[in-house]
Amino acid sequence: MNKLVNIASISCKEAALLGTKKSLDSLSFIEGIKFKLHLKICKTCEDYINQNNLLDSAIEQLLKSKKQQIISLTEEQRTKIIQVLKH
Amino acid sequence: MPTESKQDAQTHLTTWFTEYGDELYSWAVHKTSSKETAEDLVQETLLSAFKAFSSFKIGSNPKTWLFTILNNKIIDYYRASNTKKSINETELLGNRMDDENFNAEGHWNRNPISAWANEKEHLLDNAGFLDILDKCIQNLPLNWRNVIISKYFDHKKGSQISKELNITSSNLWQMAHRAKLQLKDCLDKNWEID
Numbered sequence: 001m002n003k004l005v006n007i008a009s010i011s012c013k014e015a016a017l018l019g020t021k022k023s024l025d026s027l028s029f030i031e032g033i034k035f036k037l038h039l040k041i042c043k044t045c046e047d048y049i050n051q052n053n054l055l056d057s058a059i060e061q062l063l064k065s066k067k068q069q070i071i072s073l074t075e076e077q078r079t080k081i082i083q084v085l086k087h
Numbered sequence: 088m089p090t091e092s093k094q095d096a097q098t099h100l101t102t103w104f105t106e107y108g109d110e111l112y113s114w115a116v117h118k119t120s121s122k123e124t125a126e127d128l129v130q131e132t133l134l135s136a137f138k139a140f141s142s143f144k145i146g147s148n149p150k151t152w153l154f155t156i157l158n159n160k161i162i163d164y165y166r167a168s169n170t171k172k173s174i175n176e177t178e179l180l181g182n183r184m185d186d187e188n189f190n191a192e193g194h195w196n197r198n199p200i201s202a203w204a205n206e207k208e209h210l211l212d213n214a215g216f217l218d219i220l221d222k223c224i225q226n227l228p229l230n231w232r233n234v235i236i237s238k239y240f241d242h243k244k245g246s247q248i249s250k251e252l253n254i255t256s257s258n259l260w261q262m263a264h265r266a267k268l269q270l271k272d273c274l275d276k277n278w279e280i281d
Contacts, residue, residue, distance in 0.1 A: 011193025013185070020264040024238065024245035025256065044195055051204040052267060056239070058210060059224070059270075062217045063117075063240040071113040071122075073129075081130045082104060085097050085137055 010034045015045045019052060096140035100133060103149045110150075111157055118161050118236055120225045128164060132157045162251045165233040169252060177228045181265040188268060201271060203278045216278060223273035231266035234259065 010018070015038040018031055027035060039046045073081070111132065115125035135156050136143075143152055190196050203210060210216055224235060230252065237248045249259040 011189075012195050013189040013193035016268075017260060017264045020267060021245075021260040024248075024260060024263055044199065047204075048195075048199045051200060051271075054204055054207065054210065055267065055270065055274075058217065058220055059235065059239045061211050062220055062224075063236070065217075066117050066221075067240065069113065069117075070109055071116050072109050073112050073126075077112075077126055078104075078108060081108070081126065081133060082101065084130050084134045085100055 010038050012038075012042060012045050012048075015039070015042070016048060016052075019049045023052075023056065092141065096137050099149070100137055100140070103153060104133060107150050107153060111153060114154070115157060115161065117240065119164065120232065124164065128157060128160045131160050135160070165230065166251070166253055168229045168233075169254070173228070173230060177230060177262070177265075180228065180269075181261070184265050184268045184272070187272075199271070201275050201278075203274055216274075219274060219277045220270070223270050223277070226273065227266055227269060231262055231269065234262050235266050235270075238263065 015035060018027060018035045021027060021031070022035065039049060108129070111129050112125055115128045116122055119125055119128070132153060136153060139156075143149070186196075188196055188199065203216065206213065206216070224232060227235065233252065234248060237243045237251070238245075243251075245256060245259055249256050252259070254262075
């Protein structure tokens with residue numbers, strides 16, 4: 001049993017990295033177990049992952065509002081850019 | 088290009104640029120965080136569209152076509168920024184982040200929980216906080232910032248981002264992980280609760 005726990009145990013650094021991997025791609029079966037087990041026994045990491053999810057939501061919110069924001073080209077920029085068609 | 092087709096391409100592209108120029112430019116500014124770079128990329132887009140005008144199919148959507156060209160230019164821009172020198176620099180910064188946060192056994196060196204995390208749902212409506220977050224994202228190293236923008240602005244999958252940046256998946260996870268630690272650090276330093 002101890003051996004099993006050892007195999008399944010990962011450090012906080014690895015757990016934080018797996019948390020990021022989970023949000024970008026997906027975890028393998030084994031990684032999923034290791035990750036869940038670590039969060040069960042480590043309150044700090046559990047809080048960190050929740051905090052990271054909050055940060056994800058904030059980034060999403062910020063970039064979503066930016067997507068709708070139109071920045072107008074100045075007349076000077078327009079004239080400069082369009083020059084490329086005149087050669 | 089025969090003179091007639093050249094004039095045809097110029098006329099169409101001038102009209103489309105008048106119509107979609109601001110949208111193309113805004114998109115490029117949001118994705119590169121630089122007005123200067125965005126201006127260059129829009130100009131390059133127009134030039135490429137001009138050269139490839141014969142491949143544009145009449146009846147298809149010119150806006151979609153121009154955005155496809157622009158997005159490829161943005162990918163090229165980030166890929167070109169991924170030089171050995173910049174990789175080494177971010178590697179140094181990344182190692183420093185790891186050392187500040189974790190000890191040799193991989194346990195937290197310091198409490199990673201930030202004061203701003205206590206604000207929970209109110210945080211997302213806090214314009215001041217989002218403003219600081221925006222500046223923190225803009226200050227990330229170029230390749231880390233691209234990972235964040237690709238994931239949260241474009242909603243691209245990890246496999247697609249690593250392919251575009253020409254890096255391995257584990258490299259990508261490492262970059263995203265470090266970018267998040269850096270953002271947390273930046274928010275901790277700049278966010279003050281009233």
